[in-house]
Amino acid sequence: MYSLIYLSITPYFLHMDFYKKITYYEKKMGKKLSIFGNIKASHENHENWEPLWKNATPKKTYDFIIIGGGGHGLATAYYLSRIHKSSNIAVIEKGWLGGGGTGRNTSIIRSNYLWDESAHLYDFSLKLYETLSQDLNFNTMVSQRGVLNLAHNLSDVRGAKRRLYANQLNGIDSEWLDTEGVKKYCPIINTSPDARYPVLGSTLQRRGGVARHDAVAWGYARAASDAGVDIIQHCEVTDIHVSNNKVVGVETTQGRINAKRVGIAVAGYASNVAKMAGFELPIATHPLQAYVSEPVKPILDCVVMSGAVHVYLSQTDKGELVMGAGVDKYIGYGQRGSFNVIEEQLSACMQLFPLFSRMRVMRTWAGMVDTCPDASPIVGKTPVDGLYINCGWGTGGFKSTPGSGWVFAHTMFNDAPHDLNKAFSLERFYSGALIDEHGAAAVAH
Amino acid sequence: MLIIKCPYCGDREETEFSYGGENKKRPADPYSLSDKEWAEYLFFKKNTVGWHNELWNHSHGCRRWFSIERHTVTNEIKQSTPSQLSMEENI
Numbered sequence A: 001m002y003s004l005i006y007l008s009i010t011p012y013f014l015h016m017d018f019y020k021k022i023t024y025y026e027k028k029m030g031k032k033l034s035i036f037g038n039i040k041a042s043h044e045n046h047e048n049w050e051p052l053w054k055n056a057t058p059k060k061t062y063d064f065i066i067i068g069g070g071g072h073g074l075a076t077a078y079y080l081s082r083i084h085k086s087s088n089i090a091v092i093e094k095g096w097l098g099g100g101g102t103g104r105n106t107s108i109i110r111s112n113y114l115w116d117e118s119a120h121l122y123d124f125s126l127k128l129y130e131t132l133s134q135d136l137n138f139n140t141m142v143s144q145r146g147v148l149n150l151a152h153n154l155s156d157v158r159g160a161k162r163r164l165y166a167n168q169l170n171g172i173d174s175e176w177l178d179t180e181g182v183k184k185y186c187p188i189i190n191t192s193p194d195a196r197y198p199v200l201g202s203t204l205q206r207r208g209g210v211a212r213h214d215a216v217a218w219g220y221a222r223a224a225s226d227a228g229v230d231i232i233q234h235c236e237v238t239d240i241h242v243s244n245n246k247v248v249g250v251e252t253t254q255g256r257i258n259a260k261r262v263g264i265a266v267a268g269y270a271s272n273v274a275k276m277a278g279f280e281l282p283i284a285t286h287p288l289q290a291y292v293s294e295p296v297k298p299i300l301d302c303v304v305m306s307g308a309v310h311v312y313l314s315q316t317d318k319g320e321l322v323m324g325a326g327v328d329k330y331i332g333y334g335q336r337g338s339f340n341v342i343e344e345q346l347s348a349c350m351q352l353f354p355l356f357s358r359m360r361v362m363r364t365w366a367g368m369v370d371t372c373p374d375a376s377p378i379v380g381k382t383p384v385d386g387l388y389i390n391c392g393w394g395t396g397g398f399k400s401t402p403g404s405g406w407v408f409a410h411t412m413f414n415d416a417p418h419d420l421n422k423a424f425s426l427e428r429f430y431s432g433a434l435i436d437e438h439g440a441a442a443v444a445h
Numbered sequence B: 001m002l003i004i005k006c007p008y009c010g011d012r013e014e015t016e017f018s019y020g021g022e023n024k025k026r027p028a029d030p031y032s033l034s035d036k037e038w039a040e041y042l043f044f045k046k047n048t049v050g051w052h053n054e055l056w057n058h059s060h061g062c063r064r065w066f067s068i069e070r071h072t073v074t075n076e077i078k079q080s081t082p083s084q085l086s087m088e089e090n091i
Ligand SMILES: Cc1cc2nc3c(=O)[nH]c(=O)nc-3n(C[C@H](O)[C@H](O)[C@H](O)COP(=O)(O)OP(=O)(O)OC[C@H]3O[C@@H](n4cnc5c(N)ncnc54)[C@H](O)[C@@H]3O)c2cc1C
Pocket: A067, A068, A069, A070, A071, A072, A073, A092, A093, A094, A095, A096, A097, A098, A099, A100, A101, A102, A103, A104, A105, A106, A107, A108, A109, A235, A236, A237, A238, A265, A266, A267, A268, A269, A273, A288, A289, A290, A324, A366, A367, A368, A369, A393, A394, A395, A396, A397, A398, A399, A400, A444, A445
């Protein structure tokens, strides 16, 4: 039947009039991606796609420089131009866009954090994700397939329920599933009572899920570039120029660039870049590892996380299982971790999913995560005027990319934090007003 | 997996050890510190890219503290010294 449809449609596709019509629609839509553009592109054997963003050469002076071309830096630049109508913005990236944590994470998004401050910020971010593809006119493949956080012992159950009730009070969707409920929702989990890790229940956030990490970086880069943001790749910031305690510019491998305001969004390298401006951070950078299996047919249609045994996994559209581990214990910038960490995670995973026992791991890799003592981020001002910091997202900053960009743009533009990131200041480590999210964030995700 | 030299037991696998982070000098009189100084001791870190002086505990071995110089990019380990911490306070 499909071949019949194909036969009847194909000649029309090849028809010149149709092609002209498509070209017409495409022109009318501007640079927007659309079905018409896609059909036209396929008609041209995909030879005429324009690059998603322009590679700029640095100007002498900018109003805003963002150091770090990961998701957070790119989103910040995009919202500076879209929400705050700023122009004259540059994003400076030492490698390639999204080559840091943004391109290495297991892409889980959710907002079931314990404290009000975190819950509001992460849920704001999740809401932005819900409309991100439309906003950016770029398919970020957001899939709200549901996230389970399993409980294996009494203390897990109490912690999970406490978080669940806090979430409900904050208007964040969250449900409790008992053992049978878990079995029904995700039948391949081993819920037998004599399992090594018995499943006593689980929280479920149905609005949680996954998004395509590269697409998030590329979508923001494309939209920012279209709005006139200069995206400068393969350019490392090597020093920050400060005069009378005010930032005046940065030194880079492509020369000096002046700026009125500078934002640091370099994740694992945060301490390294802060040192250039003369201050320290309460950050420890650890390796965090993840891996994918060989691709198989659809078997897992939700995200499963287990804080107690450091298992979190989902299945990609290509069919691979994506799994992540806990952090390696030592600080490390080598983008590589120790094998025993993978071994521990996989053995726990096999207990929960015995049917995966004969699958093979195809690739493993590591990123560098900027962990904070209270497992919450730092987004705000620094001891240097005009210099702002966005870091400490640690093992869980992919889910916060849109929200983080939004509030960081606000902070940089107004020289004052947004309501949503006020509590996440650097000062909280002096005042003691920590936001302890180890329960929600202890497992890497 | 790192192979770490315990100054008392010799080369052992990483899984026998727990990590103590940056080797910081303890304040002689904590009560005399301001909130800022205390926070700096407690939370703030060098988090160095490169050679890093750090504490380890041979928790599944002799259970003693010691410090090593480790390169945080290459994981090369240069030297291993018994920690003042264990000698003075017998932790
Ligand atoms: C294995 C793994 C799994 C993860 N899983 C999840 C998950 O499931 N869900 C979740 O929410 N989060 C997850 N995370 C965390 C998440 O990836 C990060 O918090 C997030 O991607 C950080 O984004 P970013 O834009 O701040 O940093 P990055 O994407 O790391 O970007 C920082 C950029 O700054 C650049 N840079 C550094 N120094 C300089 C300099 N001097 N000059 C110029 N540029 C510089 C770097 O090259 C880099 O590209 C995971 C992380 C890892 C490693």
